[in-house]
Amino acid sequence: MPELPEVETTRLGLMPILGSSVLQLAVIQPRLRQLVPETLRSIIGEQLNTLSRRGKYLLLGTNKGTALIHLGMSGSLRLTATHEPYRKHDHVSLILSNDYSLRFHDPRRFGLFLWLEDEPLQHPLLSSLGPEPLTEQFTPEHLFSLSRKKKSPVKSFIMDGHIVVGVGNIYANEALFYAGIHPLTPANQLLLTDYQRLHQHICRILSIAIERGGTTLRDFVNSKGNPGYFQQELMVYGREAKNCLICQHVLELVRVNNRSTIYCPQCQPAFRSF
DNA sequence: ATGGTGACCTGACCGC
DNA sequence: TGCGGTCAGGTCACCA
Structure with a gap:
């Protein structure tokens, strides 16, 4: 959850x-x-x-x-x-x-x-946890330098708590979509400019989700038993086979580390070889 | 060292 | 109505 x-x-x-x-x-x-x-x-x-x-x-x-x-x-x-x-x-x-x-x-x-x-x-x-995403310890350069030896998919990379904490499956999907990065791209193939966009969207999405009281898909409730509202703003998570809200292309599903991963093949092109 | 897989649990949902 | 299969927001131990 x-x-x-x-x-x-x-x-x-x-x-x-x-x-x-x-x-x-x-x-x-x-x-x-x-x-x-x-x-x-x-x-x-x-x-x-x-x-x-x-x-x-x-x-x-x-x-x-x-x-x-x-x-x-x-x-x-x-x-x-x-x-x-x-x-x-x-x-x-x-x-x-x-x-x-x-x-x-x-x-x-x-x-x-x-x-x-x-x-x-x-x-x-x-x-051994990585930096908090909403602090100045978390920077694009931090992601870039730790990624240089990582051949694993960038989605696994940003979900690894030793790299940065707090980015789970929903927000990893969303951040990669906004950054226009295919989730299977090997982390070491991305450029610093890619990590600058990714960093910006991770921070932005997490901040907005906190303002909305989190995301309730099934059963998340806050300390008073009420749901969150960020699910109304999800662009890709849970929208497999629906149309991309930007380009109308059909969203696709792939499993990355056994986790459902939804992306837009047009907005998040697999432009490098993998 | 790194990366992929299964394991840990229950409940909801789907198709038969 | 029930049964079996699949999936779910996370993390870790274990292999190759």
């Missing part, structure tokens, strides 16, 4: 929990990619001081440690009234001092809910 804009939307909606304390912890269903109920108990009694984001990870900070949360493909965090019954696939509930509960819900269980006592950014899951 969530790419960077959806995680950021979730984070912004949860800011009201800051300053409250965790009265109780309920681990309803611990089976996730990673969740250790025993260590998580350390959060009980702690005040929630900070809520930050690194890539698609959320970091809920206290004086004693940090809860590291990833929503996987289908996860969501919601603020509910404490007396509200659990829903199927609720995994964790933090009962807060302000009469609300923070519920972690994840049907596919690819998410993660961990307690870290050490510096969270040093954790192996975070320490």
Whole structure:
């Protein structure tokens, strides 16, 4: 489910929990990619001081440690009234001092809910991540220089969290379309000017998607249970066999790293040999 | 080192 | 109505 804009939307909606304390912890269903109920108990009694984001990870900070949360493909965090019954696939509930509960819900269980006592950014899951796309650490030159030895498709390249974080399947498709780059182009065949366009559109699309509250295709909801609206502006994702909104050519589908990839053969020509 | 594939899960949808 | 197949917003371990 969530790419960077959806995680950021979730984070912004949860800011009201800051300053409250965790009265109780309920681990309803611990089976996730990673969740250790025993260590998580350390959060009980702690005040929630900070809520930050690194890539698609959320970091809920206290004086004693940090809860590291990833929503996987289908996860969501919601603020509910404490007396509200659990829903199927609720995994964790933090009962807060302000009469609300923070519920972690994840049907596919690819998410993660961990307690870290050490510096969270040093954790192996975070320490090798690439730059945040909406910071000055992320530049066209960064993409260009890291791509010189990469023969893999440019779409895989920009979706690799070690290159840049937060660009998932939807926004990779969209950015490549706007940049006029065929998704299968080997990353090392693109020029600096190509990466300048790609960089510009990655930043622009992610920013707009955050403004729209993210993209809801099936089940993304923000912390209040409401959908996002960026899906109304998608140019290629989910539009296989429909007409390109720019040139009317039929959009085509190809699988890149087992992920559906939609592109316009006319706007994103395969002009180099591959 | 790099790149491709399968694995992890459940639910929705489609065709028969 | 039910069954089997396919697909889904992410990431990682494992191979060649």
